[in-house]
Amino acid sequence: MENSTIAEPGELATAATVALSRVRELKPRVHCITNEVASNYTANSLLAIGAIPSMTANPVEIADFVGVADSLLINLGTLGNSRIEAIEGATAVALERKLRWCLDPVFVERSATRLQFAKSLVEKSPDVIRANQQELCSLGLLQNSHPRSNEICIAMTAANDLIRQNGRLATVSNGHPLMAQVTATGCALGALVAAFLAVQEDAFTATVGALLVLGICGEIAADQCSGPGSFQNALLDNLYSIDKQTIEQRASLK
Amino acid sequence: MENSTIAEPGELATAATVALSRVRELKPRVHCITNEVASNYTANSLLAIGAIPSMTANPVEIADFVGVADSLLINLGTLGNSRIEAIEGATAVALERKLRWCLDPVFVERSATRLQFAKSLVEKSPDVIRANQQELCSLGLLQNSHPRSNEICIAMTAANDLIRQNGRLATVSNGHPLMAQVTATGCALGALVAAFLAVQEDAFTATVGALLVLGICGEIAADQCSGPGSFQNALLDNLYSIDKQTIEQRASLK
Amino acid sequence: MENSTIAEPGELATAATVALSRVRELKPRVHCITNEVASNYTANSLLAIGAIPSMTANPVEIADFVGVADSLLINLGTLGNSRIEAIEGATAVALERKLRWCLDPVFVERSATRLQFAKSLVEKSPDVIRANQQELCSLGLLQNSHPRSNEICIAMTAANDLIRQNGRLATVSNGHPLMAQVTATGCALGALVAAFLAVQEDAFTATVGALLVLGICGEIAADQCSGPGSFQNALLDNLYSIDKQTIEQRASLK
Numbered sequence: 001m002e003n004s005t006i007a008e009p010g011e012l013a014t015a016a017t018v019a020l021s022r023v024r025e026l027k028p029r030v031h032c033i034t035n036e037v038a039s040n041y042t043a044n045s046l047l048a049i050g051a052i053p054s055m056t057a058n059p060v061e062i063a064d065f066v067g068v069a070d071s072l073l074i075n076l077g078t079l080g081n082s083r084i085e086a087i088e089g090a091t092a093v094a095l096e097r098k099l100r101w102c103l104d105p106v107f108v109e110r111s112a113t114r115l116q117f118a119k120s121l122v123e124k125s126p127d128v129i130r131a132n133q134q135e136l137c138s139l140g141l142l143q144n145s146h147p148r149s150n151e152i153c154i155a156m157t158a159a160n161d162l163i164r165q166n167g168r169l170a171t172v173s174n175g176h177p178l179m180a181q182v183t184a185t186g187c188a189l190g191a192l193v194a195a196f197l198a199v200q201e202d203a204f205t206a207t208v209g210a211l212l213v214l215g216i217c218g219e220i221a222a223d224q225c226s227g228p229g230s231f232q233n234a235l236l237d238n239l240y241s242i243d244k245q246t247i248e249q250r251a252s253l254k
Numbered sequence: 255m256e257n258s259t260i261a262e263p264g265e266l267a268t269a270a271t272v273a274l275s276r277v278r279e280l281k282p283r284v285h286c287i288t289n290e291v292a293s294n295y296t297a298n299s300l301l302a303i304g305a306i307p308s309m310t311a312n313p314v315e316i317a318d319f320v321g322v323a324d325s326l327l328i329n330l331g332t333l334g335n336s337r338i339e340a341i342e343g344a345t346a347v348a349l350e351r352k353l354r355w356c357l358d359p360v361f362v363e364r365s366a367t368r369l370q371f372a373k374s375l376v377e378k379s380p381d382v383i384r385a386n387q388q389e390l391c392s393l394g395l396l397q398n399s400h401p402r403s404n405e406i407c408i409a410m411t412a413a414n415d416l417i418r419q420n421g422r423l424a425t426v427s428n429g430h431p432l433m434a435q436v437t438a439t440g441c442a443l444g445a446l447v448a449a450f451l452a453v454q455e456d457a458f459t460a461t462v463g464a465l466l467v468l469g470i471c472g473e474i475a476a477d478q479c480s481g482p483g484s485f486q487n488a489l490l491d492n493l494y495s496i497d498k499q500t501i502e503q504r505a506s507l508k
Numbered sequence: 509m510e511n512s513t514i515a516e517p518g519e520l521a522t523a524a525t526v527a528l529s530r531v532r533e534l535k536p537r538v539h540c541i542t543n544e545v546a547s548n549y550t551a552n553s554l555l556a557i558g559a560i561p562s563m564t565a566n567p568v569e570i571a572d573f574v575g576v577a578d579s580l581l582i583n584l585g586t587l588g589n590s591r592i593e594a595i596e597g598a599t600a601v602a603l604e605r606k607l608r609w610c611l612d613p614v615f616v617e618r619s620a621t622r623l624q625f626a627k628s629l630v631e632k633s634p635d636v637i638r639a640n641q642q643e644l645c646s647l648g649l650l651q652n653s654h655p656r657s658n659e660i661c662i663a664m665t666a667a668n669d670l671i672r673q674n675g676r677l678a679t680v681s682n683g684h685p686l687m688a689q690v691t692a693t694g695c696a697l698g699a700l701v702a703a704f705l706a707v708q709e710d711a712f713t714a715t716v717g718a719l720l721v722l723g724i725c726g727e728i729a730a731d732q733c734s735g736p737g738s739f740q741n742a743l744l745d746n747l748y749s750i751d752k753q754t755i756e757q758r759a760s761l762k
Contacts, residue, residue, distance in 0.1 A: 036544050078564045
């Protein structure tokens with residue numbers, strides 16, 4: 001990859017702490033169009049880090065909500081026709097207002113209909129795409145030949161999360177296997193990325209920051225819990241209380 | 255305000271304990287049309303205090319459910335066209351059956367469409383409106399000149415909750431800031447008001463009672479938890495176990 | 509009842525441990541069309557025992573998801589027209605693929621519309637119906653004269669769960685009253701039955717196994733919690749960690 005620049009890990013960790021402070025101070029309004037399974041946990045994750053969620057997916061009122069939001073999450077889980085219409089309305093307002101947004105193309109590998117819709121959204125240039133390897137592969141975004149592949153910040157989440165944009169690369173190794181044993185933590189991550197996008201200019205730095213914060217909170221929560229049920233709440237507790245020192249000490253970045 | 259009667263705080267606290275006992279004994283059926291973010295927590299809050307929730311918003315079957323309910327909650331979060339149709343069906347049955355209901359006009363200040371619909375519901379005379387200052391202001395209900403402003407019991411929730419109806423006034427100061435750091439506690443409050451309306455004649459007393467019980471449980475839960483995640487469940491645990499003595503000792507009313 | 513065979517309790521408990529091991533090893537994909545109140549808890553229950561949930565109810569993409577699923581849950585709570593269409597699509601694919609499925613006819617006694625739809629689903633021969641006495645009564649399934657009454661495995665859940673199919677009978681007495689004080693545990697049970705159906709040939713044995721596992725986890729969770737809020741998460745924690753020995757020791761079957 002030409003002009004590949006590995007961002008300096010220490011700077012990215014510090015930037016994450018700055019972004020988190022700004023979220024807590026500025027309380028950005030994050031509008032989320034997300035699946036019904038994750039809506040409660042996503043709203044609670046945003047509240048826990050200090051952001052203000054709104055969650056409607058009514059096509060008739062979506063423009064009013066996105067029109068006053070500070071960033072946007074589009075998550076394709078449990079998609080339906082009404083939500084497709086709302087997403088189209090929301091992304092149109094985002095384009096008009098230059099509002100920054102994150103796309104989470106959940107399970108696009110399972111449905112041709114959903115994949116086609118997701119591809120149309122990629123063409124609208126989301127600032128960040130948060131997805132796993134299979135989802136990115138279905139969208140053709142693992143190949144550098146995809147016309148949007150460089151401009152969009154892509155976060156491929158797995159045991160080690162890989163973030164790339166315009167030749168910059170970072171790997172976040174924080175996190176815990178229990179995060180995959182509960183629903184909605186991945187979806188909540190997309191919302192945290194959107195919250196960080198609302199307060200930090202550089203999409204790459206914002207995305208690394210959100211992944212770091214959630215991953216570190218996940219590690220601490222895993223030590224405090226007795227299984228996936230208690231893990232969920234411990235994760236929210238840590239998103240609420242995590243501080244600068246903990247992030248800088250525990251960041252596992254390269 | 256003419257004929258302003260400050261209800262006697264000690265009597266209101268005792269009435270709250272009586273209403274809670276009656277909910278636990280009579281197990282009223284509370285039908286909730288609420289947003290998808292809050293539906294699970296709302297149902298669990300009702301179950302925790304002993305009521306029986308039903309939650310469908312299907313226009314085709316709404317009349318069947320509201321037809322056998324003991325009270326009704328209408329919450330306007332994540333509103334959609336199908337839910338609007340269901341709400342119209344539900345309020346028509348409520349009017350016909352003289353069923354008591356509580357309106358929660360979530361985020362009406364954000365959307366002109368939602369505001370207009372909420373205004374049409376206010377004209378149908380809900381027994382109680384539970385809202386924050388901004389929502390009440392958008393509805394024109396902060397002014398005593400609004401034609402419905404006196405007959406409807408209005409609960410304006412904030413750090414100190416203000417309840418008023420026909421010149422009666424009460425302030426409930428119980429509660430904890432963590433209640434605003436998790437989604438759905440406000441929505442759950444609307445459902446608790448509906449449950450209390452099912453067992454207590456006087457809407458003002460019922461509303462004060464529900465606010466007292468939730469606020470006191472919130473204070474106790476805040477002492478037992480490590481953050482907003484564990485707070486949510488501690489709040490449900492306390493709704494389940496709170497007793498008469500605790501309510502009377504901790505009530506902060508004037 | 510003619511040819512009534514009481515299955516040997518010890519064998520059924522052992523079969524439950526084998527099925528649980530197979531779920532954890534094979535990670536079956538369970539597609540759930542369920543109500544919005546229970547969707548999060550249902551997905552988390554499946555993840556906790558090791559299965560992979562998918563939860564969309566979009567009629568347009570339902571065939572894609574059910575087409576690669578290993579079993580199916582149809583739950584009729586908070587039913588709407590779009591979900592009815594999705595259920596019809598899903599059951600058509602299930603029939604074509606001989607995919608096994610569990611029906612949970614929530615609250616059919618409350619709505620004539622829902623009851624009629626549920627009856628049409630019973631005619632499509634679900635492998636298992638999970639319901640309470642009132643729901644089964646409304647469907648005419650308490651009478652042995654119903655043409656489907658013997659072929660379908662019927663789990664009537666209560667303090668003691670009664671499972672019957674083709675003259676076989678079992679009673680599971682595990683469980684705890686707190687399970688009825690939180691929403692979605694009954695709905696989650698339907699999903700666990702579907703997960704067990706994906707790995708165990710005999711529907712009767714699979715159903716008894718799922719009831720045993722959930723009931724035993726519920727008993728243990730009740731000892732660890734402070735009320736219905738903390739109970740919910742303790743139940744997920746135990747679904748994640750329960751082992752063979754615990755199931756065999758605590759099974760209360762006859």
